[in-house]
Amino acid sequence: MIFLQLYWEFFKIGLFSIGGGLATLPFLYTLAQTHPQWLTAKSIADMIAISESTPGPIGINMATFAGYQAAGIVGGVVATLGEITPSVIIIIFIARFLGQFDKNRYVKDAFYALRPAVVGLITFAGLRLFSVTLFPEGMVRIQETILYAILVFFVLRFKKVHPLIWIVLGAIAGIVIAFLS
């Protein structure tokens, strides 16, 4: 039963997340609210870190991780299959019947608004991430907030540096802060 549920929830994510891996994040946060036994806001942050520092599409990595956490190895496979099913169906349909899909006027019109809406959804996911990491239970965590300010400065300054490097530096900083305090 849990496998069917997982498949269906990730099927919906695959169907409605437009614009790549991070676009699945807001759906994962709503999933954490409706199915807290599967994943939590905190575990999503860890999932992002793992998914960004391993090869493979981020969206698929997060689906596998979330499914695994909810129901083991089979859960990971089922969640991933659920997430890719809508893609496969829609793309086969487009390949067969709509050759110039991306140049269609209505598609372009829809994307004029879909793009900012997706950025809005990713911002929402980012705010949820901030609230568990920097302001848990309404309290400002000073050390983490300072670390954030430093990291964000360098991340924006050196855009070409691979995310994996920042994640490793974050891990080291976390250990050093704990060691000092």
Add this chain to the structure above:
Amino acid sequence: MRPACTYGDGCIGLTMHTVRLWDLYSSFFRIGGLTFGGGYAMLPMLQREVITKHRWVTEEEVLDIYAIGQCTPGIIAVNTATMIGYRKRGILGAIVATLGEVSPSLLLITALATILLNVQDNQWVQHAFTGIRVAVCALITQSVLTLAKKSLIDIPTILLYLLVVVSTFFFAVSPILIVVFAIFFGLSVQKIKRSLQ
């Protein structure tokens, strides 16, 4: 069905059916397993496997396929794999290429998740992950700023952006509803713009 390649591009006589399913699977397995991050990061690997090595599609076709992958629901890398697989070997090819693309993630993430769930109670691992979460916050900030620069281009898009942030964060509006609303919003605003011109 179109042939895999035609006269003049060096592989005369190759037809659609000569593309082996195993080649589709293994090529996309390599693409999935050697691409860090999504989106544009996959283009170099994709070009190497499907253009240079196998000559399944041309440079222009890859860009078209990638563009379609971006504006259809789902993961861009998966959409691209499905499309190329379909063009070479029909529905079966689409499924095989897609499974190839996601297989490395399934193997690697399952292994990592197993390890992680076993060590997550260790206090040093917890401290490391506290720092990692902060780094992820910084990375998301960067992603949002980069994406916003490209998509918030006029007053309606800025207003829509603010509406989405407020309605999801403060009023827990479902992302599905947002996506559906955005499609109608885009179609209507562009229609109004055109009628004003």
